[in-house]
Amino acid sequence: DAGVIQSPRHEVTEMGQEVTLRCKPISGHNSLFWYRQTMMRGLELLIYFNNNVPIDDSGMPEDRFSAKMPNASFSTLKIQPSEPRDSAVYFCASSFELADNEQFFGPGTRLTVL
Amino acid sequence: DAKTTQPNSMESNEEEPVHLPCNHSTISGTDYIHWYRQLPSQGPEYVIHGLTSNVNNRMASLAIAEDRKSSTLILHRATLRDAAVYYCILRDSTFGSGGSNYKLTFGKGTLLTVNP
Numbered sequence: 457d458a459g460v461i462q463s464p465r466h467e468v469t470e471m472g473q474e475v476t477l478r479c480k481p482i483s484g485h486n487s488l489f490w491y492r493q494t495m496m497r498g499l500e501l502l503i504y505f506n507n508n509v510p511i512d513d514s515g516m517p518e519d520r521f522s523a524k525m526p527n528a529s530f531s532t533l534k535i536q537p538s539e540p541r542d543s544a545v546y547f548c549a550s551s552f553e554l555a556d557n558e559q560f561f562g563p564g565t566r567l568t569v570l
Numbered sequence: 571d572a573k574t575t576q577p578n579s580m581e582s583n584e585e586e587p588v589h590l591p592c593n594h595s596t597i598s599g600t601d602y603i604h605w606y607r608q609l610p611s612q613g614p615e616y617v618i619h620g621l622t623s624n625v626n627n628r629m630a631s632l633a634i635a636e637d638r639k640s641s642t643l644i645l646h647r648a649t650l651r652d653a654a655v656y657y658c659i660l661r662d663s664t665f666g667s668g669g670s671n672y673k674l675t676f677g678k679g680t681l682l683t684v685n686p
Contacts (some may be wrong), residue, residue, distance in 0.1 A: 460613075489674075499657075499676035510674070523621070547613045554672050555663070557602065561613030 460562035474536040481550030659666030
């Protein structure tokens with residue numbers, strides 16, 4: 457099993473540019489989570505989906521952030537326009553069911569906005 | 571959300587047991603106690619979870635106080651690969667308003683250093 461796959465692993469962009477982070481959950485998993493980790497704020501849940509439907513997006517910081525899950529095997533997190541304060545490591549995680557006690561995390565995407 | 575309190579850091583020697591404490595005095599009856607860990611430059615990894623009874627798995631043991639206001643993660647023989655940040659998390663198991671209760675809220679965790 458390949459685990460949760462995230463791309464790119466590293467992204468460096470300039471302020472104002474659009475950034476798209478991608479995630480492929482583990483096959484058969486119905487729930488997908490997007491987290492952000494910074495030194496200042498730690499690990500924060502941004503949004504999560506169940507059966508491709510967004511359940512809770514209260515952690516999304518502002519309208520510049522949007523997430524989609526067009527099908528069970530793919531999700532994107534988009535930042536437009538990006539700002540230096542968006543620099544962080546973004547993790548995607550999946551679980552078999554929403555109520556599952558174990559979430560499987562991907563390796564993360566390290567985003568640097570200059 | 572119910573909160574947890576963990577020491578910022580702990581140190582252990584290789585091959586010795588490690589007891590990582592967690593206080594959760596405001597825990598509700600429907601909260602599960604979860605432990606995750608994050609190795610350097612990796613995503614978090616599930617370790618163990620429990621509700622009331624002590625739990626064992628291949629990675630660790632979880633000892634839960636009788637009043638559930640505290641718990642302890644036990645690594646029976648620490649190795650260098652166990653050096654990580656360990657997070658104690660409470661997760662509400664009730665299904666409310668479309669599943670919005672199933673959040674994992676990570677705190678600062680405990681940084682475990684294992685000395686050779």
